[in-house]
Each structure stands twice: as structure tokens, then as C-alpha cells.
Amino acid sequence: GESVGLHLPTLSVQEGDNSIINCAYSNSASDYFIWYKQESGKGPQFIIDIRSNMDKRQGQRVTVLLNKTVKHLSLQIAATQPGDSAVYFCAEFYGGYQKVTFGTGTKLQVIP
Amino acid sequence: ETGVTQTPRHLVMGMTNKKSLKCEQHLGHNAMYWYKQSAKKPLELMFVYNFKEQTENNSVPSRFSPECPNSSHLFLHLHTLQPEDSALYLCASSQDQREDQETQYFGPGTRLLVL
Numbered sequence: 001g002e003s004v005g006l007h008l009p010t011l012s013v014q015e016g017d018n019s020i021i022n023c024a025y026s027n028s029a030s031d032y033f034i035w036y037k038q039e040s041g042k043g044p045q046f047i048i049d050i051r052s053n054m055d056k057r058q059g060q061r062v063t064v065l066l067n068k069t070v071k072h073l074s075l076q077i078a079a080t081q082p083g084d085s086a087v088y089f090c091a092e093f094y095g096g097y098q099k100v101t102f103g104t105g106t107k108l109q110v111i112p
Numbered sequence: 113e114t115g116v117t118q119t120p121r122h123l124v125m126g127m128t129n130k131k132s133l134k135c136e137q138h139l140g141h142n143a144m145y146w147y148k149q150s151a152k153k154p155l156e157l158m159f160v161y162n163f164k165e166q167t168e169n170n171s172v173p174s175r176f177s178p179e180c181p182n183s184s185h186l187f188l189h190l191h192t193l194q195p196e197d198s199a200l201y202l203c204a205s206s207q208d209q210r211e212d213q214e215t216q217y218f219g220p221g222t223r224l225l226v227l
Contacts, residue, residue, distance in 0.1 A: 043114065043202050043218030044155070089154070097145065097206060097216060098168040102155040 008087060010107045019077040023090035023103045028071060030092035030101075035064055035075045038105070039086045047075070047088075077108075085110045115139040116219035118203050124225045125193065133188040133222045135203030141217075143208055144186040146178060149200040149221070161186060162208065193226045200224070 013019045025033070031052040036044035050057045050064045050073075057064050063076040073090050089105035116137045125131050137144065146158040160168035161180040175197075177189040186203055200223050206216040 041220065043116070043204070043220050045114075045218070046215045091155075097143065098157070098160045100157055104154045 008105050008107045010109060012109045012111060013080050014111050015082060016079055019075075019080045019084070019108060021075045021077075021088050021106045021108065023073040023075075025071050025073060025090065025092040025103070026101060027092060027094055028068070030094045032093040033064070033066065033073055034091045034093070035062075035073075036089055036091065037084075037086045038089070044089070080108075080110050082110045082112055084108060114217045114219065116203060116205055116217050118201075118219040118222050120222055121220065122223045122225075124227065125190070126227055127193060127195070129193075130189070130191040132190065133201055133203075133224075135186040135188075135219055137184055137186075137203075137205040137217070137219075139205060139217060141205040141207050142183055143206045144180060144183070145204040145206075145216070146176075146186065146188050147202040147204065147218075149202055151199075155202070159188075190224075193224075195226050198224055198226045 011021060034049045035047045037047050038044045048057060048059045048062050048064050050066050055066050061078045065074045075088060077084055085108055087105045087107050090103040091100050093100050119134045123131060143162045145160050148156045148158055157170050158172045159166060159178040164180050164183060175192050179187040179189060200221040202221045203219040204216050
């Protein structure tokens with residue numbers, strides 16, 4: 001199988017519970033952030049984004065929180081399902097897709 | 113599935129070989145990207161093309177040579193690679209390189225092993 005997910009911090013949650021995945025970003029001037037999901041054998045998939053002028057954004061079962069004071073980003077997944085098992089990583093942008101820094105990722109394991 | 117395809121999916125090459133990775137997007141996008149994903153490191157942006165013009169080269173060694181003949185196709189030509197170049201190479205596309213345009217879509221990647 002693919003090696004994405006090896007040597008990454010792992011979060012194990014029971015099916016139905018809520019998951020919280022955290023990311024510390026580096027550039028205080030970053031103005032846009034994305035959370036990606038990457039399943040084994042696939043490329044990253046956009047989950048949710050947030051701009052720096054916001055501190056919270058909600059999607060379907062997912063919420064992203066942004067704390068610019070401590071340069072922290074979190075992804076909350078409600079009622080976690082087995083299909084949510086994947087590696088999740090954040091990305092911070094400063095001035096478009098060409099100026100991006102990615103996090104190393106967290107592996108989410110959902111226990112049925 | 114995402115509208116971005118990559119070939120081959122797996123590639124094994126020696127350090128003296130020359131090979132090419134291919135990416136094709138069927139989304140009508142104008143920007144295309146190459147990324148490198150190593151097992152122990154974050155995703156790294158390598159090259160950006162916008163309207164077939166290279167707009168970013170993130171200090172990538174010259175043994176990696178991109179080519180974008182049109183907005184739908186992107187190649188990454190490889191020659192005299194090193195074992196540390198072994199990684200998953202991901203292609204992506206977006207409507208434009210500015211983040212406030214459409215979402216960026218990734219292909220499934222080419223798993224490269226350099227012996």
C-alpha cells in the first residue's frame with residue numbers, strides 16, 4: 001500500500017464520536033487555510049477552507065477553527081465514520097497557491 | 113475521479129535512466145502544479161504553471177524538468193535521479209493559481225522508486 005501515513009501522529013476514535021485534529025502553522029501573515037483529506041492510494045482531497053478574517057467555518061459534519069493569536073488551526077469532524085479514516089493535513093497560503101506550506105499530517109483511525 | 117489523471121501510477125527507475133511522468137486534467141483549468149510527497153515530510157510544491165507559463169520553481173534540482181505543452185497536460189521529465197528522490201509525485205490543477213478561484217484538484221499520484 002501507499003506509504004502516506006507512516007510515521008505520522010495517529011488519532012484513534014470510536015465510530016460515532018467526534019474527532020479533533022490540530023495543526024500549528026508557521027506564518028502569521030498567512031491569509032488562507034485549507035484542510036485536506038488523503039486516503040491511501042489517492043491524492044489529497046479538499047475538505048474545508050477558511051480565510052484569516054474568520055475564526056470559524058462550518059461544513060457538512062466538519063468545522064474548522066482558526067486561532068490567529070497562537071497560529072493554530074483545528075478540524076472537527078462530527079459523528080466520525082469509518083470512511084473518515086485517512087491522513088488529514090492543513091495548508092497555509094500567503095498570496096495564492098504558489099506560496100503554500102503544508103503540515104505533516106495526522107492519521108485518523110476510526111474504530112468500528 | 114477528480115478529473116486529474118496521472119501515469120504511470122508506479123515507476124521504478126535506476127539512477128541513470130530517463131523517464132517522464134504525465135498528468136492530464138479534464139476540468140478546463142488554467143493552472144497546473146507538481147508536488148512531491150515523501151513519507152516523512154510535508155507535501156512540497158515543486159512547479160506551478162498558469163496558462164502554460166511557469167510561474168513558480170521552488171528551488172527544484174535541474175534533474176527534474178517540467179513541461180506544459182497546453183493547459184490540459186503537464187509532464188515531469190526525470191533524469192539522473194537520486195534514491196532520495198523516491199516519493200509520491202502529485203499533480204494538481206485549479207482554475208487559476210489564486211486561491212480564491214476554484215478548488216485545487218489532485219491526481220492520484222505516481223509512486224516513484226529510484227534504485
